[in-house]
Amino acid sequence: MSEIIETPRYACALGGALSTVTAMNSFVPIIHAGPGCGVQLFYGQSFVGGYQGSGRLGGVSVPSTNTYEREVVFGGEPRLREQIQNTIELIKGDKYIVLTGCTAELIGDDVKAVVREFEDKALVLYAETAGFKGSSYVGYEIVLNSFVDQLVKEKPKEDKLVNILGIVPSQDIFWQGNLAEIERILNKLGLKVNTFFNGRSINDASSAALNIVLSPWVGAVLAEKLQERFGTPYLVNPLPIGVTETNSFLKRVGAALGIEVAEVIAQEEEQTYKSIEKGADLVVDFDLQLRFATITDSNYGIALSKFLVNDFGWIPSLAVISDDISEKYRESIKKELNFSPGLSPAVVFESDSGKIWEAVEKEGPNFIFGGSLDKDLAGKIGANRLSISYPITDRVVLDRGYAGYKGAINLIEDVLSAIVAPL
Amino acid sequence: MTKRKEIAIYGKGGIGKSTTTSNLSVALAEMGYKVMQIGCDPKSDSTNTLRRGRFIPTVLDTLRSGSSDLSKIVHEGYKGILCVEAGGPEPGVGCAGRGIITAIELLNQKGIIEEYSPDVVIYDVLGDVVCGGFAMPIRQGVAEQIYAVTSSDFMSLYAANNLFKGIVKYANSGGALLGGIIGNSINKTAQQEMINDFSRKTGTQVVEYVPRSQTVTKCELDGMTTLEGSPKSKQAAVYRSLAKKIIESGNSFVPKPLDPEELWSWGSTWVSRLLGEQKVAYEGIQDSKGGGI
Ligand SMILES: Nc1ncnc2c1ncn2[C@@H]1O[C@H](COP(=O)(O)OP(=O)(O)O)[C@@H](O)[C@H]1O
Ligand code: SF4
Ligand SMILES: [Mg+2]
Numbered sequence: 001m002s003e004i005i006e007t008p009r010y011a012c013a014l015g016g017a018l019s020t021v022t023a024m025n026s027f028v029p030i031i032h033a034g035p036g037c038g039v040q041l042f043y044g045q046s047f048v049g050g051y052q053g054s055g056r057l058g059g060v061s062v063p064s065t066n067t068y069e070r071e072v073v074f075g076g077e078p079r080l081r082e083q084i085q086n087t088i089e090l091i092k093g094d095k096y097i098v099l100t101g102c103t104a105e106l107i108g109d110d111v112k113a114v115v116r117e118f119e120d121k122a123l124v125l126y127a128e129t130a131g132f133k134g135s136s137y138v139g140y141e142i143v144l145n146s147f148v149d150q151l152v153k154e155k156p157k158e159d160k161l162v163n164i165l166g167i168v169p170s171q172d173i174f175w176q177g178n179l180a181e182i183e184r185i186l187n188k189l190g191l192k193v194n195t196f197f198n199g200r201s202i203n204d205a206s207s208a209a210l211n212i213v214l215s216p217w218v219g220a221v222l223a224e225k226l227q228e229r230f231g232t233p234y235l236v237n238p239l240p241i242g243v244t245e246t247n248s249f250l251k252r253v254g255a256a257l258g259i260e261v262a263e264v265i266a267q268e269e270e271q272t273y274k275s276i277e278k279g280a281d282l283v284v285d286f287d288l289q290l291r292f293a294t295i296t297d298s299n300y301g302i303a304l305s306k307f308l309v310n311d312f313g314w315i316p317s318l319a320v321i322s323d324d325i326s327e328k329y330r331e332s333i334k335k336e337l338n339f340s341p342g343l344s345p346a347v348v349f350e351s352d353s354g355k356i357w358e359a360v361e362k363e364g365p366n367f368i369f370g371g372s373l374d375k376d377l378a379g380k381i382g383a384n385r386l387s388i389s390y391p392i393t394d395r396v397v398l399d400r401g402y403a404g405y406k407g408a409i410n411l412i413e414d415v416l417s418a419i420v421a422p423l
Numbered sequence: 424m425t426k427r428k429e430i431a432i433y434g435k436g437g438i439g440k441s442t443t444t445s446n447l448s449v450a451l452a453e454m455g456y457k458v459m460q461i462g463c464d465p466k467s468d469s470t471n472t473l474r475r476g477r478f479i480p481t482v483l484d485t486l487r488s489g490s491s492d493l494s495k496i497v498h499e500g501y502k503g504i505l506c507v508e509a510g511g512p513e514p515g516v517g518c519a520g521r522g523i524i525t526a527i528e529l530l531n532q533k534g535i536i537e538e539y540s541p542d543v544v545i546y547d548v549l550g551d552v553v554c555g556g557f558a559m560p561i562r563q564g565v566a567e568q569i570y571a572v573t574s575s576d577f578m579s580l581y582a583a584n585n586l587f588k589g590i591v592k593y594a595n596s597g598g599a600l601l602g603g604i605i606g607n608s609i610n611k612t613a614q615q616e617m618i619n620d621f622s623r624k625t626g627t628q629v630v631e632y633v634p635r636s637q638t639v640t641k642c643e644l645d646g647m648t649t650l651e652g653s654p655k656s657k658q659a660a661v662y663r664s665l666a667k668k669i670i671e672s673g674n675s676f677v678p679k680p681l682d683p684e685e686l687w688s689w690g691s692t693w694v695s696r697l698l699g700e701q702k703v704a705y706e707g708i709q710d711s712k713g714g715g716i
Pocket of ligand 3: 441442464
């Protein structure tokens with residue numbers, strides 16, 4: 001059943017949950033797991049995630065129960081109780097969430113019961129995020145689901161408020177920039193945006209008039225649940241990059257909320273083309289119409305391919321989808337990657353880097369959008385490359401983003417820079 | 424004796440593993456062997472009848488207290504038998520399976536067995552082999568022979584069959600093999616025949632049939648094995664015979680466990696036959712007492 005995956009491109013469920021909670025910057029995470037989880041997930045997500053630091057409640061300062069053999073044999077509940085108590089005393093913040101790792105869930109510690117003992121002292125939530133439940137994407141879904149189950153209550157709707165789901169902090173290394181751009185554009189439409197990471201609270205998730213899932217699958221189940229519980233409609237729209245896709249995204253949002261978008265679209269379009277034009281000479285003079293391959297999660301695979309094909313005129317050869325997605329989403333992802341005849345990339349679902357490199361080498365593209373892992377591959381086949389997906393060690397990423405109108409300009413800059421870099 | 428003999432006794436809970444093991448240990452000690460009995464059941468009561476019913480600190484107690492001192496976990500019992508209890512978590516918390524692995528690892532790391540250098544080591548293991556932990560003593564380098572204690576009760580044979588599956592799994596990687604089956608609480612011929620049939624079908628061998636006996640209960644109430652409390656009894660003789668066979672036997676089998684359906688249909692034929700006999704027996708009792716139940 002199981003096979004060894006050579007250098008996969010995601011962390012475990014605990015990792016996704018941890019980066020999500022850390023990004024919220026309002027809940028103190030308490031890891032209930034073995035001593036290595038917190039540290040290795042920090043280095044595994046921060047240092048190879050564009051060197052983003054940990055913030056106030058993240059990184060090596062995250063409290064952890066560090067369960068050893070004694071806890072495994074006799075149960076880790078007493079250790080967890082003690083750790084929650086100490087954390088409440090030491091780290092100010094009236095909100096805490098216990099994230100369980102593999103060991104705690106293997107032995108079946110009753111985390112819910114321990115957490116309930118603190119009812120009168122502080123708000124302590126919990127999420128069962130054992131690494132064996134899946135990737136960081138799954139961890140993001142589990143932890144948000146816990147918030148919805150344990151915290152979010154029915155509230156009056158605000159007709160101009162939307163939630164953004166589907167972007168996993170750290171796993172999407174450009175999450176901050178991407179969310180900022182999406183927020184900027186939606187603000188221009190007169191909407192208020194709750195990304196859960198922009199100072200607004202997940203507590204208000206039920207007030208939104210619309211849930212926007214910015215991924216082909218991550219967060220979709222949660223949006224469905226929010227619809228059932230609070231009657232909030234949702235739309236699933238993978239990350240938009242560039243004029244064509246962002247226009248279409250805004251039109252969908254406008255249609256869902258009954259607001260006019262034409263004027264904003266026209267303004268943004270003009271701005272964007274003005275900037276892009278400046279690069280046009282280079283592209284034309286050097287005949288930079290390249291065949292590209294993407295080695296990214298499904299979200300970036302779709303977003304990059306659409307932008308590069310529709311707005312940039314490049315030719316897709318191969319889309320490797322590396323986020324280990326369930327069978328049921330695969331057909332719809334293939335459909336998203338279906339362009340006019342002769343212009344559709346081969347689509348491969350694969351998390352194993354060894355197999356990925358084989359597939360890309362066979363295709364022999366001129367440009368690779370992947371992670372830092374793919375450096376040698378690009379050298380071997382003489383392709384240019386840009387690190388855009390986890391893990392990234394050859395770039396420092398603070399708030400750069402590729403989404404929306406502004407993101408497209410960043411992307412063109414970075415792609416063309418990669419090409420002229422040796423000059 | 425040149426080489427140390429290490430065996431493990433498995434069987435369903437409450438089937439008589441500890442009773443049988445402790446009597447076996449005494450019988451071997453009577454024959455002049457230096458015996459160490461290691462209880463691998465979180466109940467920690469395996470060696471109680473070797474020490475007048477007293478409980479002792481367990482291997483895992485040292486882990487619980489954070490100490491690494493294992494010097495106090497070997498206790499001499501009747502006839503100098505070296506008693507060790509692995510210990511484990513309270514029911515319903517933690518991981519008892521991991522507990523057994525940890526306890527055996529600790530004993531090895533600290534060289535406890537080497538230090539006392541017994542001729543025979545007997546592991547008394549809680550028996551449904553539900554996870555890897557309970558299979559630890561089967562794995563390479565722990566015991567070399569396994570004995571399955573079973574009654575003619577279907578569930579107990581079911582557990583023995585599961586044990587056989589565990590043995591098969593590790594047989595190719597140097598794990599322990601089956602020494603044989605010990606029938607316990609066997610008073611009727613039909614019960615013997617049933618276990619015999621089971622051993623035939625699984626390609627194994629019955630080492631001994633131990634009858635159900637009040638002597639066992641009486642001695643247990645006094646905190647003693649049958650061999651200590653009633654050394655001249657018929658029951659004591661059975662345990663001595665068992666000990667002799669085990670120490671002399673070099674036989675080892677790779678059992679052929681039955682698949683669940685096969686076991687089920689085989690079992691139901693036998694159970695109806697046994698129930699038939701029981702009914703006759705009940706009626707006999709009713710007649711002699713002259714009243715209903
Ligand atoms: N042959 C026997 N005759 C009478 N009682 C027995 C016999 N074997 C076991 N018992 C009794 O059955 C009970 C359970 O036995 P024990 O050895 O503790 O089981 P296990 O170790 O398999 O859980 C004990 O009270 C024991 O005295
Ligand atoms: S996979 Fe399990 S053990 Fe590893 S870091 Fe994640 S939670 Fe911890
Ligand atoms: Mg016992």
